[in-house]
Amino acid sequence: MQDVFRQHFVKKLAGFSGKSEEEINRTISxxxxxxxGEYASSAPFLTLTAISNQNKDKLLGLSEAYESASAQKNPKQIAEELSSKFQQDEFISSVEAVGGYVNARINRHKVIEISLQAAFAEKEKYGSSSTGNGKTVVLDFSSPNIAKPFGIGHLRSTVIGAALKRIYDSLGYKTVGINFLGDWGTQFGKLAVAFQKWGDEAKMGDGPVEYLNELYVKYHEESEKNPALEQEARAWFLRLEQGNKEERRLWEHFKELSLKEFSRIYDLLGVSFDSYAGESFFNDKMGPVIDELARLGLTKESQGALIVDLEPYGMTPCLLKKADGATLYATRDITAAMWRYNEYGFDKLVYVVGSDQKLHFRQFFKVLELAGKNWAKNCYHVNFGLIRFKGEKMSTRRGKIVMLEDVLDRAIELTREIVKDREMSADKKEVIAKAVGIGAVIFNDLKNKRAKDVDFDWQTVLNYDSETKSFKGETGPYLQYTHTRLSSLLRNYDAVIDGKADFGLLKEDLEFQISRELYRFPQVIEDAAEQFEPSLISNYLIDLASKFSRYWHDVRIIGSDNELTKARILLAFAAKTVMANGLNLLGIAPLEEM
RNA sequence: GCGCCCGUAGCUCAAUUGGAUAGAGCAACGGAUUUCUAAUCCGUAGGUUGUGCGUUCGAUUCGCACCGGGCGUACCA
Incomplete structure (x- = not known):
């Protein structure tokens, strides 16, 4: 979507200054x-830069360049000259030169009119577009390991991936969400060995995955003392890979137990997938891929293993087969990528996986490229920072992990405490407790740039204040609360909202500021998609919510003046629409009351 | 050792991708409630943007060096 105000300003300024629109566009801030004003251009400095660059080519000294620049014209003068050429029009109300900058104020009335009308007309579609029509984005996210607990590390992948999927959906892309289950690999050998040695089917009762994880932790403790266990585990996995019935049966059992637990969590989070083709799905598809790579002369044997040498690219080799013949993670990822390309013909293939796997992705993307797959450049590793626990990296091997379900349960419990004394039905309270508690957890994970590491701390995750019993500040509940109040406000207005109003009556500064936020919403979604960064939407919603919170504190919306009320209600309606649309993109439920 | 990422208020983070006087939330203190839901709002205080050079008219943003933290560094994923 285009910002017509900015575009208009750029176009005019380009005309007046003789620079290209492209060039002028870069000077806007x-x-x-x-x-x-709303837009500033540093275009007057361009001449200075150009002159000094020119002189640099002629090997002139810096001071000389500056002198010759200022001798001609200084930015201040240029700014004044350019500004004076502007005349008030539909989009721009005034232009002023300030210290070498050209500052423009946009026509407030116009912004208000455009944004409120658009939001009213498009409702839940406002912000979406068709720019992605005909294009496909495949997203690989969540991808937990079978037989391991679902930790808050996987929450990040799940929540970020699901948000990106919705974001791309709203831009008209066809999206395919893949849960690339970690249901294959040596860890099953380890788990199976542990289970056979110390496990007891009868103890699997209520929390089988938790029990299996205990065994997994025990395995790693024992294997430090007894290295022979490693051999056993490898042998077991190899038998599984070769199709032995007994191993297969146990593996399927583990998988079934895990999926049951995962789906409970996905239901809570409101996440679903289009495909569960996990690593095991590619078990019988890797052979031909390895053959293909070999035919292309990319592979070679080294220390008994089959590798693709990436030395020329400054990377350690990509391992396709271990010395014992078993395949590895990279083999499955390469195979899966090729399969997905054939299956979906994607325009983008996005992996939402932690930063600790950066090298792995660089390696196998490079292998794809070397194999002549020109679509390799459309593969993206959307990395995110690790969640550390009291400064330590979480590790399932050492049993250091915070269970996602515990986090969610605790958040829901805190919220129950808040709504306990509300006058509403118990059912309603429970719905609210769930939506708000989960909203708090989701938002906590989406509010910062994904690359940031997060130190998990019970005290601060939710910003819960036990004294006042409330969530404070920049939280999911704050956004939900804003949406709730807007809903309540609109319920209190008994006339019909028909989208018509005298926009000229909205003269408050905040009315303009809010409209401007509403106006840029579609662009925010595009930026979030482009940068794979849901936090742009989180931050945007915080801005919008805090502006509106301030607004209705200062201003009476439903008042005695019918026409004014009508206009303000339309503003509130538009704000509610955008809050709801934004929250939905993040996966947080917009509530009517709370 | 080498590679990648990070370092901004006491804490957690922003900063329109190189623009003007670096902004929010939390915590602290002070204030606002006959309410369109106070899970709110307003105010005060808090900074040599890790350090030092450099590029630029202009640097939190780009380059180099150093300091500090994280991750990775061929048979885990």
């Missing part, structure tokens, strides 16, 4: 103070 926002003035430090809102009072100075």
């Amino acid at each position: 926002r003035p430090p103070d809102a009072a100075m």
